[in-house]
Structures are given as C-alpha cells and as structure tokens.
Amino acid sequence: MKRDAQVQWDALAQSKATRLARATHVTQGKLVDAQKMTSLLEAVLEPGDRVCIEGNNQKHADFLSAALAKVNPQAVHDLHIVQSNIALPQHLDIFEKGIARKLDFSYSGPQGVRMAQLIDADKVKVGAIHTYLELYGRYFCDLTPRVCFIAAQSADRDGNLYTGPNTEDTPAVVEATAFKNGIVIAQVNELVERVPRVDVPADWVNFVVRAPKPHYIEPIFTRDPAAITEIQILMAMMVIKGIYAEYGVTRLNHGIGFDTAAIELLLPTYAENLGLRGKICTHMSVNPCPTLIPAIESGFVQSIHSAGSELGMEAYVAARPDIFFTGPDGSLRSNRVFCQLAGHYSDLFIGSTLQVDMQGNSSTATKSRMTGFGGAPNFGCDSRARRHTSDAWLKAGREASSSSAHAMPRGRKLVVQMVETFGEKMQPTFVERLDAWDLMHKFDLALPPVMVYGDDVTHIVTEEGIANLLLCRDEAEREQAIRGVSGFTAAGLARDERMVETLRARGAIRRPEDMGINPLHATRDLLAARSIKDLVRWSGGLYDPPKRFRNW
Amino acid sequence: MKRDAQVQWDALAQSKATRLARATHVTQGKLVDAQKMTSLLEAVLEPGDRVCIEGNNQKHADFLSAALAKVNPQAVHDLHIVQSNIALPQHLDIFEKGIARKLDFSYSGPQGVRMAQLIDADKVKVGAIHTYLELYGRYFCDLTPRVCFIAAQSADRDGNLYTGPNTEDTPAVVEATAFKNGIVIAQVNELVERVPRVDVPADWVNFVVRAPKPHYIEPIFTRDPAAITEIQILMAMMVIKGIYAEYGVTRLNHGIGFDTAAIELLLPTYAENLGLRGKICTHMSVNPCPTLIPAIESGFVQSIHSAGSELGMEAYVAARPDIFFTGPDGSLRSNRVFCQLAGHYSDLFIGSTLQVDMQGNSSTATKSRMTGFGGAPNFGCDSRARRHTSDAWLKAGREASSSSAHAMPRGRKLVVQMVETFGEKMQPTFVERLDAWDLMHKFDLALPPVMVYGDDVTHIVTEEGIANLLLCRDEAEREQAIRGVSGFTAAGLARDERMVETLRARGAIRRPEDMGINPLHATRDLLAARSIKDLVRWSGGLYDPPKRFRNW
Structure with a gap:
C-alpha cells in the first residue's frame, strides 16, 4: 500500500490563491476598473490555461474578449479556449496573435471562413466541434476551465449577478469554473445597489x-414574415397536416429559419381551421421568437422554455408569464442547459439544413467554412435515454418497428428536415455526397462533420412532398424515398420512378394532394402576420423590434 | 386577427400571490415554524396541484414529505407528484390517503413492492417512469411543478440556501418551480447568520x-471490500485488460455495485502492473465512492464530478480539491444534471443488472416490483448527439461499422454490462424473456420497462468471458455471442457451440485465457483494500465510514 507523502492535492487552490494575490496590485476587492482589465488578465492568466469565454449564440462577453486580445503574448500565450460560439473578430484575433492556440467550440457562424484560414495557417488547433450540451458536459469532465469570462446585465457590490433575460450558458460556465478552484470574471452593463434578482450568487464570482x-x-431569432415565400x-401546411396533426405533436422544438417561422404563422389560421388548437404545439423548447406571438395570442402555444432571449421581446415576455419562465423581476429566465434537455426529450424537432445526402445525413458545413451545429444535433436525434411514452413517440416507434419478432418495442423521436x-x-x-467529406x-x-445523422431523421419535407423514412424497410427504400422528394435536383432526377410510386402507394412518400392540400391555397393570405408590424400589432404593442427590422 | 381582451396571462402569478397571502395567517416572512408546516401546506396547496418532492437517490425532503402526509385530504387531494426517487414510506402514504393521485418518477428501490400494490388498488396512477435528466427536462416542459419541497443543510434569514455536499437535484427543481411562478419550500437542518456558500439564492425561495x-x-455508494468475491x-481483471486497456478508456462512469467496486480496487494493483496509470480511468462522472480512494491516492483517477455525495467522505473530499469539484467552503458541490451530462458524453458506462435477454436488453424490473432505472439509461446509451471524437469512441465505432459502403462513419459509446x-x-x-414483459x-x-436496450450494449462481461457485440454482424451472431458467455444458465446451455467457437475465433467472444488472464490469479490479494478499515487507512484517516460499516 504505497502512498506518497509529497503528493499535493490542492495545486489548483494554491495556484488560484497565487493568481488572486497577483491581482491585488491591479484591483481592490472584486471590482475592477475597465481600463485595468488587460492588466488584470495578465496578472491572473498563465500560459497554457484553459479559458472559457462566454460566447453563447446571443450574449457575448465581448469586452473581456477584447481585453484578452490586448494582453502581452510574451506573458500570456498558448491558451486553450473553450467557447460555445465563435462570433466576433476578437475571438479569432487572440489566435492570430498567439495568445491562444487550441480551441474547443460548438459553433462559428460568421467567423467560419476566417477560422478555416487560421486552421490552414496552423494558428488554430481545433480540439473538437461539439453540440452545446456536450461541451458543457465536458466542462465537468476533461475540459474544466481555469478561468472564465462571462457577461451579465448588472452586479451589486458583493458580486451577485443579474443576467436579465439572457441567462443562457452563464450558470453552466460559472459552476464548472468556480467549483474547481477556477477564476470567474464577469463583465456587467451596470453596477447597482441591489440586483433585481440573483442569477449567479456572489460567492461564485471573483x-x-x-x-x-x-x-x-x-437578435438571431427574428424572422420578418414579409420574407416568407409561398x-x-x-411546406408548412404539409408539416401541420401531414406530421403535427397525424402524430399529435404537442411538445417540440423549432429551428430558427423562415421555414419554421411559416409554420408558426399558420397555427392561428390554417391549423385553427383544421381544429388543431390545444392538440398540437402546446409546449415548446425555443427562444421567444417574434413569429410565435400570433400562436401564443391565439391560445395555441401554452408553455415555452427558452435557451436565451430575443431582442425586442422583453416587454412581451414580461406580460405573458403564464407562457414563459420568468423571474420575480418580470424578465425571462432562460437557461440553455434546461432548454436543450427539455427539447432533447420532447417529441419532435424540425429544422432546416444546407445539404442532405441519399442516406438522409445532413450538414450545414460547406467547403470553405469551419462551422458547427450548436444545438441542432441534440434536439435532432433520437434520445435513447428516453423512457416515458407519448402518443406521438409511440406511433413513430410503431412505424419504425422492424419485422423481427424478437425486437424490443420502443418509441422514436420525430426528427424532421424541412428544406x-x-x-x-x-x-x-x-x-450524392456531402461537402462534409471534403471538409474532413x-x-x-x-x-465528416454531420449535423443530423440519417438514421435519426424520420421525415424530410420539401415542396414536392414528405418522405417518411420510418416506413422505409431498407437502405434502398430510404434512398428512393429521399430521391422521391428531391425535385429537379440531379439526385431527384435519378430516382427509380417505379419504386417511388410503390413508396407513395404505401405512404412513405406523400404529395400535397395525398394529404388533401391544394398547392394553390398556399398563399401569403394564410399567414397570421405578414410583416414585423403585424407582429407588433398582435402583441398589443408589447413587441419592440430592433431598428433594423423596422421599415415604417 | 382575433384577440380576446379577456384572456388572462398571469394566472399563475395571481394564484401564487393568493396562496402566499393565505400563508400570512400561518407565518410571517419566509421562516416557518416546524409545527405549523402542515397548516402552511394546507394554506398554499390546492387540489390537483403538481408538487415536486425532492427525493434524490440520497437526500430527501423527508420532513416536508411527512408534513404533507398530515394535511386534511378533504382540503388537499388529487395532487400530482413529480419526484426522482420514491424511497420513504410517507412518499406512498399520501397516495394511500388520497392526498395525491398521480405520480411521475424515476426510481423506487425499496418502495417498489408497495407501489405495485397501490397501483393495483388504483391508488397510484403512474404517468411514466423516467431517467433523471428526462424528468428534469420535463420540469421545463409539460411537468412544471406548482410547488416544490427541497432539502438543504442550512439557510440564512433571507433564505439563501447551503446544500453542502449534497446539492444533487436541488438547482433543477428550484429553477423550474421558481421561474414559473411556483412556490419553493425548503427544509433545512439549521438556520445560520451567514451560509458558508450560496447554493440557491434567496430570491428563488419562498x-x-x-x-x-x-x-x-x-449512503448508497458504500461497498465493503470484504464482500467482494473472486x-x-x-471479471474486473477482464474489464481492465480486455476493455479499458484495449480501447484506452479515460472518461467513464461506474455503476454502484460490487462488480465495479472490484474494478476500482484493482486499479492500484493489477492495472498498475499492466502500466495503465494515466492511460485509463482518469476522468470519472461518479459519486465519491469510498472504493475509489486507493485509485485516487495512487494517482489513477485525476478528476471526478459527482451527482451527489456519500456519507463519511466529507473530510476526504475536502482534502482532495484537485480531484473533486468543491466550493470555497471546502465541501463538495455535486449536481446531478451536470454529472449526468458529463457521463452521457463520456466514453464508457459499466454497470450491473438483474436480467439480460438474448438480444442484450436488460432490466432490473422484476415481476412484483414497480421500480425504475435512475441514471443508468442515460449513462448506458449511445449518445447520438455526440460530435467530439476520442480514440475509444472511434475504435468502438469502427468495430461496429456495417458493411454498407454508404454508411456514414461515426463513433460509439462503450456500454458494458458486467454480470x-x-x-x-x-x-x-x-x-429468454425479460420479466419486464410481464410487468408491462x-x-x-x-x-416493457427496459433499463438498457440491447442495441446500445457493446459488451457483456461474465465470469465466462466477454461478448463484444460490436463485432457481431447480425441478430443471430449477437444472440450466440450472448449465449456464449451465459455459462450454465439454460440460455447459456442452449448455445450453438460451433457458432460460439467461430465468434471466439474472431474475438467477438473472449475467454480469460484469450486475454492472457489466469483465473487462478483472481484472488482477493489483488484488492488494494480488503475492508472498510483498509479504505480508512488509504485515506490517511480522512474517510469516516457510517457506523453500520464499522466492525472494529
């Protein structure tokens, strides 16, 4: 039984104390002068540190991130950055300068092209691209941050933080850092005597x-109804009548494109006429998208939990506490972890993508961009840890059941690609082949960076119809079901017409007319709101859209 | 565009205000006298309310639960209880008395038999049996609590809560309730001037x-090494040499039986001799099990995040902050949500079960008990939302890859059943057939209530050897691989000897000798600790086992 008396068991705590001691030259107590932030970072950071920069898909610790880009690379270098979303130029500046070297992340929309160039130039070494929950999970396993930068609305003198409607990733990031003797640095918009509510307790913050x-x-969740096409x-009519109504989908998550916005705007009109109020779309895991307003006002959507908020929706959300999760201060309490969890275990995910191959695999990765998938893979996969049943889930499971007499019955999550x-x-x-292969x-x-794997997809909806992959019994059938809704693309033209008709005969492919939908009725008159202004009207003036969405 | 001016959007907030107003007759401010608790509950509860009772697999709001069992069923009835773990008699008393009627839960170990009787007697109507994360997810979707009962170590006058090492489910339960205008009631062991750290902020607590x-x-995670058999x-030797070493498993979750305790106690001896220190078992998602002490002291396990704590491990954990997640007060910060997330996305789960069928489906449900599975299904399933790679995950994925040229490559989680x-x-x-079918x-x-589905299982380990289901190419092969390690059970005797030998020839079945393991070497001498007292010694006296585990 050997034990080494020399082993140190509190190296992290000691190192934290040393770092905090170095910081006393820069600051007194917790409050730091903005002008001294770069000095503070030079005092508390060490080469090779793992640093988590809060960059959600909405809120960003941009000031801290910019301050980091100004540190002396001789003193602070080779950081390992862990970050949900690479969205701002300074997020990559630190790699350009050698301050950071390794990166684990989830999503990099607009910075994808530059990131690809930096990887090429060997300035960024990518650990992995994650889904959000996966990355947070690793914060508590092998990617625990040494230092984290977070953003909040306000703080009091003790350091209690108020995030307001955009709590997002903050609790997950802070908890992982604070409880492994890391250092938590918060930028806030204002210092107040007393925060309206405590989103992060003071003793978690340094x-x-x-x-x-x-x-x-x-504001990434705002879609102008004016841009929705016929x-x-x-497609939205097909989704409502051919999927939501058929399966009785009450609990679901919507992607953030115009396709799903169209569905939302048809709920109070088309779905109402089909008698579906109270029968579909009652519980959603989704940000407060403005295009949901008419469905909320019409009594369709009854409860929404959100990963983050949306600019301009503050007053509306505060006035609808029966629908949204809000705090005693009246504002939204969002939390990406719980929203992702609720959505993961719900009955349906629907979203768009850029490419779909003949096995149903999809990706938003294209040749020149190093991007990621955020939450889509987590919403858009069958949860094998699910054990509770629902009618929608059981019906999907029955449709998918194989012919084997031995097979253990089980439900299936509905995962719909709408393109x-x-x-x-x-x-x-x-x-025929995703660009993701080239990217690999x-x-x-x-x-290959796949967003949603084909074997998780249950339906593909296009203007040509719905392919129900649950009803396909082998790889060849799946392929033809997909080709059968691929229209005039080369992949669609390469269909086996006879097999497609066979699949249609048994409902694995359905055209609009098979569902009693007349494409001529698909007009913009069906939209409950046809403009941002209409949404404002529906909200009784509570929705206050950002300036760039106002054209009146 | 129809809108109803009469619609009320703050019914929950109004109802909360009404309930709180009724409570002022019973109490002043937040503090409630213990003797008045039943009166308070009668004041704030209404028939049909959804009530979440904190019953984790360790910590229980038992006083509040007992107080609930004393309310007048004429006034408070037909409650819908949502609760992780049904563990105490009073959890079922409320159903017996008609105070509660519907139940959504995760696990019901010792109360499983009585619960079955109450279901039979139509006293309990079960909504569903969930995994932990799934149930928490529904708290933010369609099972949001109206009132919750939670337990903490201490509170200050404002209501800030300190959970100490057993934070467990508390943050998830409170967040779901507090931010949907529900009522949060906390029982604490002591009232203090200032809590050692804030685990739940005061303004979330009523x-x-x-x-x-x-x-x-x-103390459900304590296993006495004295009871570990040869x-x-x-089996532990086979797991270490035949699975952990082969795949290079660094990030994993262990079940809580004696089987996995044996693995833990072989790390400093058998695994050390194989040169595996630093190469396996470095990062774990697991409670502070006492049998982990020797592996921690030997430098095997480098980081542990825990869902809850374990009685007697407080001082040891506090003295090992580099390993565990701890707060500024020195004690563990556990959190079941993050532990389950970290484990879900890690490389391996290993645990035991009561029954395995010939397709590899397993269940701990038996004919007379209505039990559940807690976290096992979530740890023990392939995460289809995972996108980051690791050597272990990629190797498992390669082994599983089908012959189809079209198949999209992907990794696999290692899910091991050790029985x-x-x-x-x-x-x-x-x-041949799980009791779960009868239970259904x-x-x-x-x-049928299945714990781990066969298509998620990758390895089955018995005293006869390891069946590697990843290497089986069809249903018949899987079946024979399982029969091939089923020993002298009827299922094992029904094996097709020739097919079993074929499977063994290509490594889908491995006997101890195939791995260079001599069963005669499997003696208790290999255990790093052979008793609870040995564990105390390894800990340098820091581990303080509960009385029932002391026999000296």
Whole structure:
C-alpha cells in the first residue's frame, strides 16, 4: 500500500490563491476598473490555461474578449479556449496573435471562413466541434476551465449577478469554473445597489468589471414574415397536416429559419381551421421568437422554455408569464442547459439544413467554412435515454418497428428536415455526397462533420412532398424515398420512378394532394402576420423590434 | 386577427400571490415554524396541484414529505407528484390517503413492492417512469411543478440556501418551480447568520423551515471490500485488460455495485502492473465512492464530478480539491444534471443488472416490483448527439461499422454490462424473456420497462468471458455471442457451440485465457483494500465510514 507523502492535492487552490494575490496590485476587492482589465488578465492568466469565454449564440462577453486580445503574448500565450460560439473578430484575433492556440467550440457562424484560414495557417488547433450540451458536459469532465469570462446585465457590490433575460450558458460556465478552484470574471452593463434578482450568487464570482458599453447581443431569432415565400407556406401546411396533426405533436422544438417561422404563422389560421388548437404545439423548447406571438395570442402555444432571449421581446415576455419562465423581476429566465434537455426529450424537432445526402445525413458545413451545429444535433436525434411514452413517440416507434419478432418495442423521436430542393443561389440541397467529406479531408478531422445523422431523421419535407423514412424497410427504400422528394435536383432526377410510386402507394412518400392540400391555397393570405408590424400589432404593442427590422 | 381582451396571462402569478397571502395567517416572512408546516401546506396547496418532492437517490425532503402526509385530504387531494426517487414510506402514504393521485418518477428501490400494490388498488396512477435528466427536462416542459419541497443543510434569514455536499437535484427543481411562478419550500437542518456558500439564492425561495432533525440521507455508494468475491475480481481483471486497456478508456462512469467496486480496487494493483496509470480511468462522472480512494491516492483517477455525495467522505473530499469539484467552503458541490451530462458524453458506462435477454436488453424490473432505472439509461446509451471524437469512441465505432459502403462513419459509446451468470438466490441472469414483459401487462404499460436496450450494449462481461457485440454482424451472431458467455444458465446451455467457437475465433467472444488472464490469479490479494478499515487507512484517516460499516 504505497502512498506518497509529497503528493499535493490542492495545486489548483494554491495556484488560484497565487493568481488572486497577483491581482491585488491591479484591483481592490472584486471590482475592477475597465481600463485595468488587460492588466488584470495578465496578472491572473498563465500560459497554457484553459479559458472559457462566454460566447453563447446571443450574449457575448465581448469586452473581456477584447481585453484578452490586448494582453502581452510574451506573458500570456498558448491558451486553450473553450467557447460555445465563435462570433466576433476578437475571438479569432487572440489566435492570430498567439495568445491562444487550441480551441474547443460548438459553433462559428460568421467567423467560419476566417477560422478555416487560421486552421490552414496552423494558428488554430481545433480540439473538437461539439453540440452545446456536450461541451458543457465536458466542462465537468476533461475540459474544466481555469478561468472564465462571462457577461451579465448588472452586479451589486458583493458580486451577485443579474443576467436579465439572457441567462443562457452563464450558470453552466460559472459552476464548472468556480467549483474547481477556477477564476470567474464577469463583465456587467451596470453596477447597482441591489440586483433585481440573483442569477449567479456572489460567492461564485471573483471579479466584476463594468464594461464601457453593454455586452454584445445578437437578435438571431427574428424572422420578418414579409420574407416568407409561398413555397415555405406550402411546406408548412404539409408539416401541420401531414406530421403535427397525424402524430399529435404537442411538445417540440423549432429551428430558427423562415421555414419554421411559416409554420408558426399558420397555427392561428390554417391549423385553427383544421381544429388543431390545444392538440398540437402546446409546449415548446425555443427562444421567444417574434413569429410565435400570433400562436401564443391565439391560445395555441401554452408553455415555452427558452435557451436565451430575443431582442425586442422583453416587454412581451414580461406580460405573458403564464407562457414563459420568468423571474420575480418580470424578465425571462432562460437557461440553455434546461432548454436543450427539455427539447432533447420532447417529441419532435424540425429544422432546416444546407445539404442532405441519399442516406438522409445532413450538414450545414460547406467547403470553405469551419462551422458547427450548436444545438441542432441534440434536439435532432433520437434520445435513447428516453423512457416515458407519448402518443406521438409511440406511433413513430410503431412505424419504425422492424419485422423481427424478437425486437424490443420502443418509441422514436420525430426528427424532421424541412428544406426546399434548391437552396440559396440555386444550389441543390440534395446531393450524392456531402461537402462534409471534403471538409474532413481538408481539416484532417476523424469524421465528416454531420449535423443530423440519417438514421435519426424520420421525415424530410420539401415542396414536392414528405418522405417518411420510418416506413422505409431498407437502405434502398430510404434512398428512393429521399430521391422521391428531391425535385429537379440531379439526385431527384435519378430516382427509380417505379419504386417511388410503390413508396407513395404505401405512404412513405406523400404529395400535397395525398394529404388533401391544394398547392394553390398556399398563399401569403394564410399567414397570421405578414410583416414585423403585424407582429407588433398582435402583441398589443408589447413587441419592440430592433431598428433594423423596422421599415415604417 | 382575433384577440380576446379577456384572456388572462398571469394566472399563475395571481394564484401564487393568493396562496402566499393565505400563508400570512400561518407565518410571517419566509421562516416557518416546524409545527405549523402542515397548516402552511394546507394554506398554499390546492387540489390537483403538481408538487415536486425532492427525493434524490440520497437526500430527501423527508420532513416536508411527512408534513404533507398530515394535511386534511378533504382540503388537499388529487395532487400530482413529480419526484426522482420514491424511497420513504410517507412518499406512498399520501397516495394511500388520497392526498395525491398521480405520480411521475424515476426510481423506487425499496418502495417498489408497495407501489405495485397501490397501483393495483388504483391508488397510484403512474404517468411514466423516467431517467433523471428526462424528468428534469420535463420540469421545463409539460411537468412544471406548482410547488416544490427541497432539502438543504442550512439557510440564512433571507433564505439563501447551503446544500453542502449534497446539492444533487436541488438547482433543477428550484429553477423550474421558481421561474414559473411556483412556490419553493425548503427544509433545512439549521438556520445560520451567514451560509458558508450560496447554493440557491434567496430570491428563488419562498419558505424556509428548520426541520426537527436533519434531512434523511442514504449512503448508497458504500461497498465493503470484504464482500467482494473472486469471481468479481476475475471479471474486473477482464474489464481492465480486455476493455479499458484495449480501447484506452479515460472518461467513464461506474455503476454502484460490487462488480465495479472490484474494478476500482484493482486499479492500484493489477492495472498498475499492466502500466495503465494515466492511460485509463482518469476522468470519472461518479459519486465519491469510498472504493475509489486507493485509485485516487495512487494517482489513477485525476478528476471526478459527482451527482451527489456519500456519507463519511466529507473530510476526504475536502482534502482532495484537485480531484473533486468543491466550493470555497471546502465541501463538495455535486449536481446531478451536470454529472449526468458529463457521463452521457463520456466514453464508457459499466454497470450491473438483474436480467439480460438474448438480444442484450436488460432490466432490473422484476415481476412484483414497480421500480425504475435512475441514471443508468442515460449513462448506458449511445449518445447520438455526440460530435467530439476520442480514440475509444472511434475504435468502438469502427468495430461496429456495417458493411454498407454508404454508411456514414461515426463513433460509439462503450456500454458494458458486467454480470455473473447467476445472480442472487441462484436466479439466472440470462433469460429468454425479460420479466419486464410481464410487468408491462400487469401494469398496463405501453412498453416493457427496459433499463438498457440491447442495441446500445457493446459488451457483456461474465465470469465466462466477454461478448463484444460490436463485432457481431447480425441478430443471430449477437444472440450466440450472448449465449456464449451465459455459462450454465439454460440460455447459456442452449448455445450453438460451433457458432460460439467461430465468434471466439474472431474475438467477438473472449475467454480469460484469450486475454492472457489466469483465473487462478483472481484472488482477493489483488484488492488494494480488503475492508472498510483498509479504505480508512488509504485515506490517511480522512474517510469516516457510517457506523453500520464499522466492525472494529
């Protein structure tokens, strides 16, 4: 039984104490002057540190991130950044300068092209691309941050934080850091005597800085109804009548594109006429998207839990506490962890994608961009840890059941891809081979970056119809079901017409007319709101859209 | 565009205000006298309310639960209880008395038999049996509590709560309730001037009661090494050499039986001799099980995040902050949500079960008990939302890859069932048909209650060897691989000898000798600790086992 008396068991705590001691030269107590932030970071950071920068898909600790980009790379270098969303130029500046070197992340929308270049130039070494929950899980396993930067609305003198409606990832990031003797640094928009509610307790926070301007926040969930096309309306009708009504889908998650916005705007009109109020779309895991307003006001949607908030929706959410999760201060309490969990175990996910192959695998990765998938893979997969049943889930499971007498029965999550056969710039959505394969080779990844795997997808909806992959019994049938809704893309034209008709005969492919939908009825008149202004009206003036969405 | 001016959007907030107003007759402010608790509950509860009772697999809000059992069933009835773990008699008393009627839960170990009787007598109507994360997810979707009862170590006058090492489910339960205008009632062991750290902020809490005695807590993770058998040691050797070493498993979750305790106690001896320190078992998602002490002291396990704590491990954990997640007060910060997440996305789960069928489906449900599975299904399933790679995960994925040229490559989680061929009272573990089927019929369930589905299982380890199901190419091969390690059970004797030998020839079945393991070497001498007292010694006296585990 050997034990080494020399082993140190509190190296992290000791190192934290040393770092905090170094910081006393820069600051007194928790409050830090904005102008001294770079000095503070030089005092508390050490080369090779794992640093978590709060960059959700909306809220960003942008001031801290910019301060990090100004540290002396001689003193602070080779950081390992763990971050949900790489969205701002300074997120990559630190790699350009050698301050950071390794990166584990989830999503990199607009910075995807530059990131690809930096990887090429060997400035960024990517650990992995994750889904959100997966990345948070690793914060409590092998990617625990040494230091984290977070953003909040306000703080009191003790360091209690108020995040307001955008709590998002903050609790997960802080908990992982604070309880492994890491250092938590918060930027806030204002210092107050008393925070309206405590979203993060003071004793979890080491430093607070009032940033010169409010933290960056992106309104990524706002879709202008004016841009919704009649093709999208037709697809939305098919989804409502051919999927939501058929399976009785009450609990679900919507992606954030115009396709799903169209569904939301048809609930008070088309779905209402079908007598579906109270029968579909009652419980959602989704941000407060403005296009949900008419469905809420009409009594369709009864409860919404959100991962984050949406700019302009503050007053509306505060006035609808029966629908949203709100605090005693009246504002939304969002939390990406719980929203992702609720959505993961719900009955349906529907979203769009850029490419779908003939096995139903889909990806938003394209040749020149190193992007990621955020929450879609988690919402858009069959949860094998689910044990509770629902009618929708059981029906999907019955449809999928194999012919084997031995097979253990089980339900299935409905995972729907809703895409037009041709996307932007008339690029075909349906392809024989995903660009993800090229990306794998280019960036030396172990696997192609797939967003939703084909064997998790249950339905593909296009303007041509719905392919129900649950009803396909082998790989060949799945392929033809997909080709059978791929329209005039090369993949669609390569269909086996006879097999497609066989699949249609048994409902594995359904055309609009098979569902009693007349495409001529798919007009913008069906939209409950046809403009942002209509949404404001539906909200009784509570919705206050960001300036760039106002054209009146 | 129709809108109803009469619609009320703050019914929950109004109802909460009404309830709180009724409570002012019973109490002033947040503090409630223990003797008035039943009156308080009668004031704030209404028939049909959904009530979440904190009953984790360790910590229980037992005083509040007992107070609920004393309310007047004329006034408070037909409650819908949502609760992780049904463990105490009073949890079922409320159903017996008609105070509660519907139940959604995760696990019901010792109360399983009585629960079955109450279901039979139509006193309990079960909504569903969930996994932990699934149930928490529904708290934010369609099972949001109206009132919750939670347990903490201490509270200050404002209502800030300190959970100490057993934070467990508390944050999830409170967040779901507090932010949907529900009422949060906390029982605490003591009232203090200032809590050692804030685990739940005061403004999330409505009432605090100092319970007459400390909340109930169960030491369910303590396994006495004295009870570990040589068969378990042999199986542990196979797991270490045949699975952990082969795949290079660094991130994993262990079940809580003697089988996995044996693995833990072989790390500093057998695994050390194989040169595996630093190469396996470095990061774990598991409670602070005492049998982990030698592996921690030997430098095997480097980081542990825990769902809850374990009685007697407080001082040891506090002295090992580099290993565990601890707060500024020195004690563990556990959190079942994050532990389950970390484990879900890690590389391996290993646990035991009561029955395994010939497709590899397993269940701990038996004919007379209405039990559940807690966290096992979540740890023990392939995460289809995982996108980051690891060597272990990729190797498992390669082994599983089908022959189809089209198949999208992907990794696989290692899910290992470690069982002796015969269990307690010489009941065969391997069966042609799970008792779960009978349970389904008896309780009118939609599906048999399966703990881990066969298609998620990758390895089955028995004293006869390891079946690697990843290497089986069809249903018949899987069946024979399972029969091939089922020993002298009827299922094992029904094996197709020739097919079993074929499977062995290509490594889908491996006997100890195939791995260079001599069963004669599997002796208790290999255990790093052979008694609870040995564990105390390894801990340098820091581990303080509960009295019932002391025999010296």
